[in-house]
Amino acid sequence: MGLDKTVAGLAQALAEAGLRDGMTLSFHHHLRNGDGVLNMALDGASSLGVKGLKVAASSIFPVHAPLVGHVKNGTVTDLDVNYMSGPVADLVSSGGVSSTVTFRTHGGRPRAIESGELSVDIAVIAAPTCDCRGNISGVIGPSACGSLGYAMADAAHAKTVIAVTDNLISRVVPASIDQSLVDIVVPVGSIGDPSGIVSGTTKIPRNPVALTIARYAASAIDASGLWREGVSFQTGAGGASLATALYLREIMVDRGFRGSFAMGGITSQMVRFLEDGLVDNLYDVQCFDLDAVRSLGVNRGHVEVSASLYASPGNKGPLVDDLDVVILGAAEIDLDFNVNVHTDSSGRIIGGSGGHSDTAAGAKLTVVVAPLVRARLPMVVDRVIAVSTPGSTVDLLVTERGMAVNPSRPELKEALERAGLPVFSIGHLRDIALSMTGIPEEVRPQGRVVAEVEYRDGRIIDRIRAIE
C-alpha cells in the first residue's frame, strides 16, 4: 500500500490532527443537502469534549440541523460561510449564535484562505472516492458529486487535511486533490445521502411567470449585442435562469454560432451546450446533477476548476473576469440595483452570496431575473434588507412585467428600447409591484447584528440583524 494514511473513525482522526478548543474546521458543500460529513465531524469533535470551534463551511444546508445542537452546547461558537439555509440559518436569525457570523462569497473565501486571513486548522473533505494516500476524486463513487472546486483552497492551505470517504479504492488517477496535500484518510460507511447530493436531472420550469421572465431576459441579452460568436456565460439552476438559457440556446442554433465557455454550477443543460458543440468548454466549480458528474468524467472540454480560479479577486485573473453574461436571481433588489440574496423580505436568513457578487463584478452584463412579486411581497424595494451584491455591478433587472436598466448603462437601455423591449425605470417596477401587493408593513429586523456580509475583496458591505 505504500503511504497508508488511513485512520479508523473521524474522532480518532481529529484527535491525531491535534484538535483543540478554539480551532477552525473547514468543510466544502459539494454534497449539498445530502452531506453527512460535517455532522459526523462535529459529532466527533463533540465526543472529544472540544469547545469553541469555528466552522468555516462553504455552505450550510438543512441537513446540517445537528449543528444547532453543537452551537447550543458550546462545541461550536463561530460560523464562517458563503451560504446557509435551514435550521442553522434560523438559529442565526433568531440570535442563537452569540458571535457574529461571517458571510463570504465563493471567490472571497479562497481569497481569504490563500491570503491567510481565514486560517484553517483542519480541513475535513468529503471524498466521494479516495485512496489510502489521500488522492481524491469526486467523479466516481456511490456519493459522487463531480467537481470539488470549493475544497481546493482548504486542501492547499489548511494545517491538517482529513479526507473522509465511503469509496476507498487502490489508486485514484486523476486526483482532484492529491496526496501531497492530505494528512489523514478516514474510511466510513457513507459520506452522504446521494438523493440530497445531486438531482437526477435539472428540470426546465413550466411556470408561466418564469417563462415570461426568461423570454424577456433572453431577448434583452440578445439585444445587448453580447450573445454572439465566442460568448461566455453563466446561468444558475433556478427556474427562470434555466429557461433563459433554453431561449438563448435557440438563438445560437438558429443563427448558427457557438459560444466559448459556460461555467459555475454545472447542470445537464450546460452539458448539452458542450456535447452539442455550442460551447467549447465548461468550467465546473460544482456539479448540480448526475449528468454534469458524468460529463466531467468523460468530456475533455469539461474541466474542474478551483473556487479561486473561478472567482477569487485575490489571484492574477479569475474566470469570472472573462464572463460576458451572467444570469442571477434575487430575493430583493432595490432602487440602486443592490441585490439581497441573504434574507427573505422579513429579514430571515435564507441563503448567501455564493458566487452572486463575484460573477456580477466580473461579467460584462449582469442580469438579475426574478418575479416582481413573491409570496405577496414586492421583490423590488426601496432599500434591500441586506446588500449581497452592490448595485454598481448589476446592469439589468428582468421581471415578468418588464425590465429596468441600471442608469450607469445608458447605452444598454437604448439597445433594449431599440429592440422594442418593455424597459422602465426601476422605480416604476417598484410601483407596479406595490400596486399588486399594497404597501407592505416595514419589517426590517431590529435585533443585534448577527452576521456581517463580507464582499469578495474583504470589505464588510452590510450587517444582518436578528429578528426579534
Add this chain to the structure above:
Amino acid sequence: MGLDKTVAGLAQALAEAGLRDGMTLSFHHHLRNGDGVLNMALDGASSLGVKGLKVAASSIFPVHAPLVGHVKNGTVTDLDVNYMSGPVADLVSSGGVSSTVTFRTHGGRPRAIESGELSVDIAVIAAPTCDCRGNISGVIGPSACGSLGYAMADAAHAKTVIAVTDNLISRVVPASIDQSLVDIVVPVGSIGDPSGIVSGTTKIPRNPVALTIARYAASAIDASGLWREGVSFQTGAGGASLATALYLREIMVDRGFRGSFAMGGITSQMVRFLEDGLVDNLYDVQCFDLDAVRSLGVNRGHVEVSASLYASPGNKGPLVDDLDVVILGAAEIDLDFNVNVHTDSSGRIIGGSGGHSDTAAGAKLTVVVAPLVRARLPMVVDRVIAVSTPGSTVDLLVTERGMAVNPSRPELKEALERAGLPVFSIGHLRDIALSMTGIPEEVRPQGRVVAEVEYRDGRIIDRIRAIE
C-alpha cells in the same frame, strides 16, 4: 479577448514586472537543450542594465552558453540549479562564478520554493502553448515538451509570472498552469529548437556492456521479490536503464502480471508499458520524447504531476515515497555506496542530482547501474568527489562484472545469492576496477568551494571545489 495580459517583448515584460538589481529569476528546463527562453530573458534583463541577478533554473544545458557572458558582465551573479552541464558548468568548475552555486534536487527545489526558502521574484515560463490570459499547456505547439511539472511551484509562488510562448491560441483547456497564476504573456517567434527539446524516440542501446548490466539488474530486481503484481517503478533514459526496463517488461509479460505505475521523466518505453496495459498509470514530471508528449495528450492514465507532488519531502506525501524500485545511474560510487552524479572523476561539474537522491530516498529498492570502468577510470572509488546521494539510500550497485549490496540490506544480499547472481563486496568491485585501470592519479579538486550540494531536505551534504 477578456483578460489580455500580452506584452510585446521580454525586456518590456521584465520592466513591467519591476525587474531590479539583485532579483531572483526562475526558469524550468522542459525544453532542455532546445530552450531559447532563458537566454532571451537574460538578454532582456541585460538590455535593461540590471545587475546582480540570481538565476534559479531547474537545469542548465549547453544551449545556455550565453549565460557565461551574463555572469562575466555582472548581469548574473548567483546560480541555483538542480543540474548543469556545458559551458556554464565549466565556468563554475573553473571558479568563474564568484558566489557559491546552490545545487538542489528536483524535490528539494519545490520544497524550498513552497517554504519560502527560495524566494522567486520573477518566474519566466517557457510556454509551448498559451492564451492571452496566461493559461499554459506543454502538450501542443511547435515547441511542445509535454509535462510542465518543474515549472509549477515557480508559477504558484513567484511574485510575478511571465509566460513566453510561440503558440498563442484563443483558449487553452485544460491548462497545466492557469491564468490565476500568470501576470504577463509574451508572444515570441520561437521559444526553442524542437530538435533539442525532445528526441523523436528513445533508443534501447546495443552496447554489450550496457546489456550485461541490464540483464544483471533485471535479474536482481526480480530476485528482490518486488517485481510483482502492482509494482511501481522509475527508470531513467540512460542506456543501461532503458535496457533493464526492457528485460523487466519481458518478465511481466511472461508471468502475466501488471504494475501499478511508472514515473519520472517519461519515455516512449514507459508509454508502451501504459498502452500495453502493463501499468495503470504514468506520473509525468517531464517528457523525454515525442511519444511521451503525444501520450500525455491522449491517455487518461498518463498524468502530469508537479515536481512537488513528484518528489518534495516538504509536502504530505510525494509520489517517490510510493516507489518500489528505482534504477539510477552514477558517475562514481564509493565504498559507502555514496553516489556522485555532480562531477566526473576529475571533479569537473557535469550534472547534478535531478531526482536522483529524491527517488533513492523514497524507493524500497534503489538500484544503481553503471559500467565498472569509464574512460579508463574506475567508477567504484574509495571516496566520491561529491556526495549527490547518500549511500544510506542506495541498496544495490550493478556493474557488468557483478553487483554489490549495501551491508544495511543483508536480506537483499541473501536473496540475490540464492538466485545465483554474482554478488561481491563493493570493495571487491573496486579492486576489479583497479585491476583494469591501474591505480589512477588522485585528482580531487583543490580550489575554493564553488558549489554546495543541498540535500532534498535543505541540509548541505557536500561542497564542490574549483578545478585549479
